[in-house]
Structure formats: C-alpha cells, structure tokens
Amino acid sequence: MRLALRRDRVRTPVWAFSVALLFLYAVTALDAVYPTAADRQVRAELVSSPAAIMMSGPGYGLDDYTLGALVANEFALWAMIAVAIMNVLLVVRHTRAEEETGRSELVRAGVVGRHAPATATFLLALIANALVAVLSGAVLVAAGLAAADSFALGAAVGVTGLVFAAVGLVTSQLTEHARTASGLGLAALGVAFLLRAIGDVQQTHGSWVSWLSPIGWAQQIRSFVDLRWWPLALSLALVVLLLLLASSLATRRDVGAGLFPPRAGPADAARSLRSPFALAWRQQLGSVVAWGAGIAVMAYASGTFVDSVGDMVDELTATSPEMAALFGEDDLVNGFVAVLTVFMALAVGGFAISSALRARAEETSGRAEPVLATATSRTRWLGAQLAVTVLGSVVLLVVSGLALGLGALTVGVTTPTLGEYVAAAVVYLPAVLALVGVVWVCLGWRPGLAGLAWVLFLWAFVVGIFGSLLEDLPDAARGVSPYWHVPQLPGDDLDAGSLGLLTLVALALLAVGFVGFRRRDVTST
Structure with missing residues (x-):
C-alpha cells in the first residue's frame, strides 16, 4: 500500500x-x-x-x-x-x-x-x-x-x-x-x-x-x-x-x-507486416478505430444542435454579452460550429499525444530493442511511429468534420456545406502536430518528461473552450496554446501566414526530437 x-x-x-x-x-x-x-x-x-x-x-x-x-x-x-x-x-x-x-x-x-x-x-x-x-x-x-x-x-x-x-x-x-x-x-x-x-x-x-x-x-x-x-x-x-x-x-x-491464454499467431509474419510502419499501424489500429467511433458519435450528436442554436443564442445575447463573445457576433451559427470544431480538434489532440507516447511504451517494454538490433535504423523506426500518429490524426480530423456536418444535414441545415465542415476540422492539423512535437522533443532528449505534453493539452483546452470568457487573460498566455493560432472556420478568414508559422514550429520540434533520439541510449530517461 x-x-x-x-x-x-x-x-x-x-x-x-x-x-x-x-x-x-x-x-x-x-x-x-x-x-x-x-x-x-x-x-x-x-x-x-x-x-x-x-x-x-x-x-x-x-x-x-x-x-x-x-x-x-x-x-x-x-x-x-x-x-x-x-x-x-x-x-x-x-x-x-x-x-x-x-x-x-x-x-x-x-x-x-x-x-x-x-x-x-x-x-x-x-x-x-x-x-x-x-x-x-x-x-x-x-x-x-x-x-x-x-x-x-x-x-x-x-x-x-x-x-x-x-x-x-x-x-x-x-x-x-x-x-x-x-x-x-x-x-x-x-x-x-x-x-x-x-x-x-x-x-x-x-x-x-x-x-x-x-x-x-x-x-x-x-x-x-x-x-x-x-x-x-x-x-x-x-x-x-x-x-x-x-x-x-x-x-x-x-x-x-x-x-x-493468448492465441498463438502464425510462425511467419505476412508481407503486409514486414516494415516498421506496418507493425506500428497494426498496433495502433484498434486505438484509431476506438477514438474515431467516439469522436464520430460526439460530433454527430453535436451537429444536430445547429438548427436550433440561432434562436437560442439570439435570445441569450440580448441579456448576456458573454455569449456573443463565445460564439462570435457576426454569424452566430458559424461561431457555434467553430466552437464545436475546436472541441473535436482538441479530442484529436488527445489521441495524438496518446499515440505519440506509444513510441516510449515500445522502448520501456523492450520491444523496440529487438527491432533496432536489425538493419532498421532509429530514424526509420521513429519515423514509422510518427507517420502512424500523423495519419491517425488526419483520419480523425476528417471523421470529426464529416460527422459534424452530417449531424447538421440530418436536421436540415445545409450551410455551411459538408466540405466546409471538413476544412474547418483539418485546418487544426498544424496545432495537433505542435502537440506531437512537444512529445517528440521530450522523447528525444528527456523521455521522462514526455507526460508534460498533457499539461499543454490541458491549457489548450482551457484557452480553446473558455478563452473568450476570460477577458483579462493576456494574448501571450493564450498564445502558448497552439490552437489559439488556428483560424476558427467557417466564420474566420483563412490566415495562411499564421498556419504556415505554426507548421514550421511543429516541424522544428519534430526535427529536434529526431536529433535527440539518434544521440541518446535506448530506454534512457
């Protein structure tokens, strides 16, 4: 005890x-x-x-x-x-x-x-x-x-x-x-x-x-x-x-x-499993499916609110200015969709961190060492882990946008279009990659600190959901969240410069993580 x-x-x-x-x-x-x-x-x-x-x-x-x-x-x-x-x-x-x-x-x-x-x-x-x-x-x-x-x-x-x-x-x-x-x-x-x-x-x-x-x-x-x-x-x-x-x-x-007792597998792996990426994808496929199902159900149910939010928000904003700040003052329906999309993108960020940490689990369990003892390089092995995380994140973002749009279509709302829902979700990919980049830097240099990415995720959640209600919060504090730099579509204009800079930051973090992993001992802390 x-x-x-x-x-x-x-x-x-x-x-x-x-x-x-x-x-x-x-x-x-x-x-x-x-x-x-x-x-x-x-x-x-x-x-x-x-x-x-x-x-x-x-x-x-x-x-x-x-x-x-x-x-x-x-x-x-x-x-x-x-x-x-x-x-x-x-x-x-x-x-x-x-x-x-x-x-x-x-x-x-x-x-x-x-x-x-x-x-x-x-x-x-x-x-x-x-x-x-x-x-x-x-x-x-x-x-x-x-x-x-x-x-x-x-x-x-x-x-x-x-x-x-x-x-x-x-x-x-x-x-x-x-x-x-x-x-x-x-x-x-x-x-x-x-x-x-x-x-x-x-x-x-x-x-x-x-x-x-x-x-x-x-x-x-x-x-x-x-x-x-x-x-x-x-x-x-x-x-x-x-x-x-x-x-x-x-x-x-x-x-x-x-x-x-566990069921014995075949003596030889199928050709589809004979690569680091195939193995990593096989290991995380169940997780991707489970997260996808949960996000899809949540997004679809949320999308069914879109037809009634206009009247509700109009009445509330007459007495509560905070509601206008939360959903936007120009187009309340688009603002509501943007808030829902932020929430779904945050859920995808949670998956991305969990998926990225799987690489560390492979190390500590001893499964990474036999693989790295073969002709497989460290860069190739870690790159396969990253590719699965990125692919899974893209799939979940697309699923969240589609499910949200389909939920709105179910109740007769045709604007925004289904494509706009998907675009509003996929635009958060650089923010998700930034979260993965933080995990990657820790995995490369100080694996024991990789869990700190969840602290950044929690702050991103607070800023993304409650940031507009916290009027005294300075922009510098909001800017710590990678999600704050993403335009909230479909209401906002697409800011290519901001997204490009966020993407560069994410790629730089990933690169620093790769360099550290090549230099340290496997399973070190």
Whole structure:
C-alpha cells in the first residue's frame, strides 16, 4: 500500500484536482453565460432534444433550471467518465501491468499474500475517489450551491469511480496484457454510457434501461432537484460483487498469466507486416478505430444542435454579452460550429499525444530493442511511429468534420456545406502536430518528461473552450496554446501566414526530437 501511494503521490492528486477544477469551471462559466433564470430556461429547451439527452443526463429540473441542476445534468456525466477512466487505468497499472513487467513476481516472492497487490490497489482507488468526492463537493459549496446536494454529487462521482476500479480488477484477471485489460475496462465504460443514453432517450427521467448502468444510478440521485441517496447503494453493492468475482478469478490463474491464454499467431509474419510502419499501424489500429467511433458519435450528436442554436443564442445575447463573445457576433451559427470544431480538434489532440507516447511504451517494454538490433535504423523506426500518429490524426480530423456536418444535414441545415465542415476540422492539423512535437522533443532528449505534453493539452483546452470568457487573460498566455493560432472556420478568414508559422514550429520540434533520439541510449530517461 505504501509503495502504491509513493508511486501515485503526484498522479492521484492531479486527477482529483482536475475533476474539481472541471466543476469549478462549469459553475463559473455557466453562471457567466446564463446569469438569469430566463437564460437557463432557454438552455433547458436546448438540452431537451434526444441528442442532447444522450450527451448529458435524464433531465431532472428542466422545468426550473437552476445553476445546480444545470451542472448536475450536463457536467456530472463527463466528470464520472473522467473518474471512471482514472480508476481503470490506476487499477490496471498497479495490478496487471506489474505482473506483465515481472515486478509483481518479485514482490510476491516475499511474505506477501496472493491478494495483497489487488487489495492495496483497491484501497488506493478508495482514497483517490474519496479525494475526488470531497474536493468536488467543496468546490460546488464554495461556488454557493447547497452543501448536501453538492457533496451528494461529489459522492456520486466518487462511487461511480469505485465501480470501475472494481471492473478494472476483474478485467486484469482475464488477460495477460495491461493494454487489453485497460481496453476491456474502457469498453465496459462505453457500454454503461450507451445503456444510460438509450434509457434516458426512451423515457423522461430515464427508463428501465437506464437502471442497467452504474452511470444511470449516479445520475438518479437528483442532485439540486429532489435529492435521494439510495441509488448509490446499488453502486456499492455492485462493487462488492465485482470484488468477489475478481478474487475468485485470481485464484484460478497463474501469476503473470491471464484467465484466457493468448492465441498463438502464425510462425511467419505476412508481407503486409514486414516494415516498421506496418507493425506500428497494426498496433495502433484498434486505438484509431476506438477514438474515431467516439469522436464520430460526439460530433454527430453535436451537429444536430445547429438548427436550433440561432434562436437560442439570439435570445441569450440580448441579456448576456458573454455569449456573443463565445460564439462570435457576426454569424452566430458559424461561431457555434467553430466552437464545436475546436472541441473535436482538441479530442484529436488527445489521441495524438496518446499515440505519440506509444513510441516510449515500445522502448520501456523492450520491444523496440529487438527491432533496432536489425538493419532498421532509429530514424526509420521513429519515423514509422510518427507517420502512424500523423495519419491517425488526419483520419480523425476528417471523421470529426464529416460527422459534424452530417449531424447538421440530418436536421436540415445545409450551410455551411459538408466540405466546409471538413476544412474547418483539418485546418487544426498544424496545432495537433505542435502537440506531437512537444512529445517528440521530450522523447528525444528527456523521455521522462514526455507526460508534460498533457499539461499543454490541458491549457489548450482551457484557452480553446473558455478563452473568450476570460477577458483579462493576456494574448501571450493564450498564445502558448497552439490552437489559439488556428483560424476558427467557417466564420474566420483563412490566415495562411499564421498556419504556415505554426507548421514550421511543429516541424522544428519534430526535427529536434529526431536529433535527440539518434544521440541518446535506448530506454534512457
């Protein structure tokens, strides 16, 4: 337990404070954009559509849309998803990943029980989720919301995280690879999200299908509307059942092995796999497909809002100038599309960073060394990794633009055109490459600092989504985000000079990374 706490002494507080900051930004920004009850009722009408319900919640309190109800209905879902991801990754990292690397076997050689690593990991998850719950509730109380409802919402987020910590313990018993265990855990999260979305669309405040999802249970506490605690007992009961299942499965397998043995592959690789690029693409194809599916669903659902945003924004800007600053004052529909495109491009940036870091994972796992021991040069190997990241980013940008445009076409909006949606998304490629360039510089010279790219990504998210509301933020601070230098199409004019300079910066960062990688020892920190 002490070892786990020591290893996550930075990561866990960062996750917890990030979720609390999400609620803080939500309350601050929503209070600025929707300052009156009339403004919030307009918002309530917007989120009553099936697409909005899928991406938010069951819609408690829409008839009297208070600030608290707005936060609980529209932002709690995303906090739960973030915390669920945190828990799956935390549990797999301290259990299955430790077995895969062989470290767990060394620990187990001492006076350590069979279930000690899993028990210590779950206790760490319990501490992390309690921290998330307390900080989130405290932030909402500090923002002026009711204390009981605030801490209930924080508890709902934390308990949902515990459910997926238990899910991670189960998936860690099924396979011998950490990446597969994480994928199975995140797939379970996707199923929970889908069940909740389908159930909430079927019936007001959720149908029986909603009650098949632990996310649905958390949202059924009705914070800031009609608070009830008992749905959280369902989540706690599920945690106990999953822990018993994980314990039972753990007794049926060998250390380092999964419950299901891996299938043997062919003795010789196909010609399509006999190159560094083909291997890297094969390894990341599943990730590209998963990210693409998620971004496509999100973009399509967002595109269905375009037909109603004009009337909504016109009414809000009459009383809230901040809305005009957020969506633009000349063409509100184009401004709304531009904001949606920024959000999708930021999601692609998250994929790009994750994909770029895969090169480091290949090093630390020992898989890069056998490849580099052949006639494959370092430049060719690293270039293949970069090519997969760039190709995947281009594919996801095109998919996001197409899905956003198709969503708008579904509700009868033909302007902007489908091509303009795609162009508005693809124009963010230089910004995405700049994020990859930061990862590449770290990989080349100080691989241990590669995770700092996520800090830049977080700042890009803040500037991209909330920058127009932060009037006192200087341009120098905004300019740190590569996304700030990209024209927001289709409303803005295309600035070739700015894009060209951003592209040169990205290419320079990539080149510096290549030089560093050629000079350092493989697997060095």
